Amino acid sequence: MTRESLLQILAAVERGEISSASAAERMASLPFEDLGYARVDHHRSLRHGLPEVIYAAGKTAAQTAGIFSKLAASGVDVLATRVDAETAAVILTAHPQAHYHSVARTMTLRQSAAKPAQGCIAVLCAGTSDIPVAEEAAVTAVTFGAQVVRIYDAGVAGVHRLLASRAELESADAVIVCAGMEGALPSVVGGLVGVPVIAVPTSVGYGASFGGTTALLGMLNSCSPNVTVVNIDNGFGAAYTATLIARGKK
Amino acid sequence: MTRESLLQILAAVERGEISSASAAERMASLPFEDLGYARVDHHRSLRHGLPEVIYAAGKTAAQTAGIFSKLAASGVDVLATRVDAETAAVILTAHPQAHYHSVARTMTLRQSAAKPAQGCIAVLCAGTSDIPVAEEAAVTAVTFGAQVVRIYDAGVAGVHRLLASRAELESADAVIVCAGMEGALPSVVGGLVGVPVIAVPTSVGYGASFGGTTALLGMLNSCSPNVTVVNIDNGFGAAYTATLIARGKK
Amino acid sequence: MTRESLLQILAAVERGEISSASAAERMASLPFEDLGYARVDHHRSLRHGLPEVIYAAGKTAAQTAGIFSKLAASGVDVLATRVDAETAAVILTAHPQAHYHSVARTMTLRQSAAKPAQGCIAVLCAGTSDIPVAEEAAVTAVTFGAQVVRIYDAGVAGVHRLLASRAELESADAVIVCAGMEGALPSVVGGLVGVPVIAVPTSVGYGASFGGTTALLGMLNSCSPNVTVVNIDNGFGAAYTATLIARGKK
């Protein structure tokens, strides 16, 4: 309708009913942002081609399922993160074709045609306890259209296991590294590859791990200059950026 | 010389002096990492094509200048960061063709032939006090081969100034956002662009800014999923990763 | 009765029974604070005209309901905050005319005659998870006599949505902004309006949000000079001050 308002003013000018100066005056007071709003969002969805995402933490099963159904009805691909088993069950009842990744705690619904993978992302984690975060990243990246290589349980105390995976590492366009405790793995990986490394601190650990804060701080102080960091346990965010990198330039 | 060791063993096999089994035995005990070291570094410099970098903080003017000269003598491009005026003067005496970027506090020496820019990076900062960090990022990115668009003094309290630069923002392959105080700018920028945003908290502020910690935490909690974060004042690191992104996939 | 004590001394002087010097002596030892107590409280309730408030957190349902009934019996308006569903049920049994705002977790009982709203307060929040805190603020402000305009889900990652509400923002006498995660919204809003902005950090977020501490620090470092801050999740306090501002000067 904002466009309508604009067209009305322009039509009035066209009809000679108002002067261009007066039209300019009126336009300055138009809620032009609504126009911008639509445009930006449109541009964005066109450009990114990413599915809609629901962050389910702090929502009831009913709320999450409701949003999921609404998005599903519009025909797009849907991704929900931080989905617990109870919520998953509710969604699956309504959308049996959706898929629940229990370790990743994510729910995906693919409705678009299959597309070739755009770029390759390596997802690493240090210990088995970091796997849920790594899986959130991996499932997100796959859903967003990337190919994913998983290299799990490659902690720095057994650095040879990591070195053994160097070939896989080197084939990736972007690397996601999930680690708790001392969070040292991204630095080591950063030294082995020539692509951006996105470090995800996990809340794995106890005592002076302070819920992932130690890993977070360690990653921010990485001596490898190709390491950037996201919030604790934010596998989704890491995959979002890694996907943008891996698909290459526009 | 490690290669020499390897060749000696292989030559002995070739001459029939030792069996292949015995050669395998000897090789297993070789310091193969040295081989790996050279190879990796070689691979790395070939693949990245990045200049050598000196981090001058905590080094004396003489030490920094000494390393600078040594690298310069090898014919490569050289970048030194955190270079104060005194150190710069020492370097310039020996290398008058080097260039000191006083605001960025970086020293560059280009010895390679000019190449076309690989990708475009937008560098933003929130306030004028953030400019030194932004310039460290900008000079680094240019030195690493990217085209750089600077959008400075675009703080969130005057969001219209930022919106006015949207066209420039949208042309970038990666965006670097430097901000101190509350560190809110990356989230706003992240919502406007479809490429990775690398957030650099700066130590600008006072009181409860805690030397940039507040900005750092804010950026890690960004509601824009395409934001990743580096250490406080780490313009260099942000530019390093942004360059890898902007030049596109291998 | 303290006034009585005072009058008795004065009467004794009047009757010539004690000298003024002796009276001064006695008065110096009177518990004059009691006088002050009554006077201050009286002044305060007269001047503020605010309802009585119960902070229910940490009280049992029975305790809260008991205080609620006692205040209700005195005929004043009553507001209880941080009221859970169980406590609400107990109160509603005794006071069916009370109203429970389940999202805001507040209980209100209006017993005074309706009055025209005194000033307008805009209440914003960044995400849907911030709504409970925003509602605590909104319900409090309405109960305290202000008109409230709600602008919800206007996070900085979609700044156009915020800009679209600028007209409503500009009509407010005071603005309350609730935000978790990076807490960037108050700075952006502060740049758009010419009235005081009261920022309420919320405990929404995870990992390095540290229960709202990151949002709190961000708001304290706001680059907008018209922003002041209250404690995490303190929608009530924000509304209390906003009401004082919005009703205008005495």
Place this chain on the structure above:
Amino acid sequence: MTRESLLQILAAVERGEISSASAAERMASLPFEDLGYARVDHHRSLRHGLPEVIYAAGKTAAQTAGIFSKLAASGVDVLATRVDAETAAVILTAHPQAHYHSVARTMTLRQSAAKPAQGCIAVLCAGTSDIPVAEEAAVTAVTFGAQVVRIYDAGVAGVHRLLASRAELESADAVIVCAGMEGALPSVVGGLVGVPVIAVPTSVGYGASFGGTTALLGMLNSCSPNVTVVNIDNGFGAAYTATLIARGKK
């Protein structure tokens, strides 16, 4: 010039050269934010009527003096905060009619006609070491057009001194309270007045005062609901908001 662009399009419509639909198309791609930028700022300065402000911390004497002169040349009132003696001397050389408040470390230049004070602000501080912050607030408030009542050295360990100033306190439209160490004064003051209290933690103290953090935290936890808080030592920000409150509603 953006207005020019707009007028050119409108004139083309007026001349019948382009249709309104086509004009709408072109306009959608105009950098409309520039228009908004100018408008907002204009609105803002008109509405607020506040002088231009320079934050001198982190700027050289020459830089601050340069900006000061530029603003002074435009005829507006100018306020500079965090001005050290050296910078003050440089400014005074160029602007002998400016006034340096050495304790407040602020520089003011009044060029507009005197106006009657708009509202009254009480500025309190707990100890003599808090006076510089209190003075920054007081000078700012006066420069912004408010009447200021100073109540200094009224710490909570001698609460009678504070009570003795109750009459002055009660005449204020807004109260600014500056305190370091335990930061308890705003709570006590908040209980005595019926207007908003803006608490300014100061970096006064040692050991576990952590540069004002303890005072800041104490103020955020105030048991008086009419207390809001600004950053450590931010006398300017407190005065900015207090002025908005004290001048009353638009």
Place this chain on the structure above:
Amino acid sequence: MTRESLLQILAAVERGEISSASAAERMASLPFEDLGYARVDHHRSLRHGLPEVIYAAGKTAAQTAGIFSKLAASGVDVLATRVDAETAAVILTAHPQAHYHSVARTMTLRQSAAKPAQGCIAVLCAGTSDIPVAEEAAVTAVTFGAQVVRIYDAGVAGVHRLLASRAELESADAVIVCAGMEGALPSVVGGLVGVPVIAVPTSVGYGASFGGTTALLGMLNSCSPNVTVVNIDNGFGAAYTATLIARGKK
């Protein structure tokens, strides 16, 4: 028995069986600390005359009750702190003459003859939520032989209520002040009395109270020099020291 060892050596010297030099040698290697152990403990219980104390937190009901019974059997007075209702029930079954203070969460058993109170302790708290901690202090102090005056709900936002209790305050030999949130009360009280004030931060509050840390820091920064501080919620410790003070010098 250690004394026995010593006497044996001395007897051997007495009998001329060993020389004093040789005896000195042997003694140097004796576990003399055991001697010290007994002596110290004996001295201590004689000198302090305090009941035995059990800290029940982290112990099972059975464990606490078992220790309680063992101490009770020895005829001394017994005090148990941090006793929940379940544990209290178990103890009361075995010791019906014990007394459970449910608010203070302490259990007392008096078996010694009544003695006149030794000194007077005023126990204050800021809000009703602080009462459990204040009661732990009050019950402990009474059990340790002091007279206790309770002044509750005397927060600094209503400083007149505190002033109204000045007479009671001034009669105390030591004052315990329990407060959460901003923890400002001890400073105000410290300014009103001439005796030691022991400040007890409580974990009352939310958000930036950080579980009592803010109150703790505030109290440590008190501007009243007669304030010392104990751990968060440590009503027992405050009463222990206050009792030592109130009973006067040996």
Place this chain on the structure above:
Amino acid sequence: MTRESLLQILAAVERGEISSASAAERMASLPFEDLGYARVDHHRSLRHGLPEVIYAAGKTAAQTAGIFSKLAASGVDVLATRVDAETAAVILTAHPQAHYHSVARTMTLRQSAAKPAQGCIAVLCAGTSDIPVAEEAAVTAVTFGAQVVRIYDAGVAGVHRLLASRAELESADAVIVCAGMEGALPSVVGGLVGVPVIAVPTSVGYGASFGGTTALLGMLNSCSPNVTVVNIDNGFGAAYTATLIARGKK
């Protein structure tokens, strides 16, 4: 003069010029706190009999010396703490009879007649670096009228040295323990004596001592219930309270 105001009203009643009701009215509006102010302070100085104290940190040499002279002129004893050598020299020029304790960084001027010591205070410190804080406490205590026993360099890593001083410890009415690093000494001392122990964390240490914070936290968690704590390096405050304890009950 406030008393004068009061007497004038009373005299008017006495003369029958105004009724007692009217007098009560007037009195209610009198700044009665001024009366309280004088009374309290008078009571306080009479009761405490403590010298006037100047906290010199953050004051210029001239300011400190000025206050010192003003107090000295009134004939009282004067104590100044945190006095650097330069300030001391300025004071000594004007007051050659004053005494500068260079290690304690305190300046004392005794003008009252000598009095017998009131109680005994043991002052301990853990290492030689803690001595300045311990001396601030010791000099303060002596100036306030207590006898002081110094037990220095008695760290817990050599617990036998501490045990060797047990006799001196046991003669004290109150004990002050200054320690940096891990701050363990107060707990050990608390277990050896039956009187209050006031723990003073010092800023001695490096790295994870965080300027005395570690020692402070350790002392607050002391397992000895007779330990209370003051701010980091606050030897003065510890001595103030210890003096109140050591002089015994009123």
Place this chain on the structure above:
Amino acid sequence: MTRESLLQILAAVERGEISSASAAERMASLPFEDLGYARVDHHRSLRHGLPEVIYAAGKTAAQTAGIFSKLAASGVDVLATRVDAETAAVILTAHPQAHYHSVARTMTLRQSAAKPAQGCIAVLCAGTSDIPVAEEAAVTAVTFGAQVVRIYDAGVAGVHRLLASRAELESADAVIVCAGMEGALPSVVGGLVGVPVIAVPTSVGYGASFGGTTALLGMLNSCSPNVTVVNIDNGFGAAYTATLIARGKK
């Protein structure tokens, strides 16, 4: 199989099919790390001779039991830490010969022949609440082949109890000290013995113990130079290192 790859290349050289230069080329691209991987692990298990360890925290009972069974089947000794009662029951059903140490929350299965103890480790704890951590250390050390001496409830507030155990302390080759609250015990012990002391902070305490952080910081600041520290509650880690020390050099 990597060895196979290597042998194939070498055989080709032996057969004269490829030159040694070409062989070197090929080898440089071999995944030699796999070779290293096997070698390292083999070396490690041979050299350490330690049982396999399972960290059960964060694993389900089924997962832990599954891993336990798998390791048990290989004939080695097995140690599982952080095993709750439910998990223990599951394991014991399958492995009745395993032993559950309920206080230490560890499960051990010995399948190797008994060996003489290698060295002696003293395990101390400060209070009874620290015993679970101490037991985790003690059971681990015994399982790893050391003799263990337990000295429990030897807190610093009763230093004589510690001194009484000096003989036992002095017989140890390494000492583990577990303490919560102020964490002072390792410093005292460090002063009494001439062997390495490994300090284990425990999460015992409340309020300002911050879950063991205060004890941790205290231990890191120990004035005894023979103290090193592990993470909060990490009895296992302390025992691991202590065992390496106590068994003496290779």
Place this chain on the structure above:
Amino acid sequence: MTRESLLQILAAVERGEISSASAAERMASLPFEDLGYARVDHHRSLRHGLPEVIYAAGKTAAQTAGIFSKLAASGVDVLATRVDAETAAVILTAHPQAHYHSVARTMTLRQSAAKPAQGCIAVLCAGTSDIPVAEEAAVTAVTFGAQVVRIYDAGVAGVHRLLASRAELESADAVIVCAGMEGALPSVVGGLVGVPVIAVPTSVGYGASFGGTTALLGMLNSCSPNVTVVNIDNGFGAAYTATLIARGKK
């Protein structure tokens, strides 16, 4: 002389002047700790055979030199740490045979006969900025009698350099690892060796390294169980414990 007191009592028993019971009585009141003091220290120096150590930080050049001379006069070996150049010059004037290690900032004076090295310690550091701390450790270890192998600049971002030194690593009886920034190196090293690793966080870094706190936390959370940690920059302490380990069991 304490021994004298003891001998006097024993002599009196020997002479029959006092009974053994009476002697026991007297002895119980003897300052036996003095005896213990001497004995302990004697035992300690005999057992450890370590030189005397002076911690020069916070001491004046004169003080340090004075203590150095006093110790030197007694003929023992002397080690002083944290010695700046100025202090070194003063000491060298008096003790030209002493040796100043300028990078390590330590001063050593060897006066005892050369002894064969007892055990081997590997000292690693991550970056060149960590070398001063590593050298403090290395010089201390050598002075204490160990052989030292230095492996410097072996950061985790270039893990191959570390692997290349594996042979040297494996020959060590104890390993000291100094690292700042993310502090990841000890975990990697811990995985490569079978001996205790002592991690020394260094204050190298900026921003979120928080003066070494991040490295410290990372090391405490090491996933390698043979890692223990000392305070930030505490090279001396690490070498002290490493020496005890490397020399093997008593």
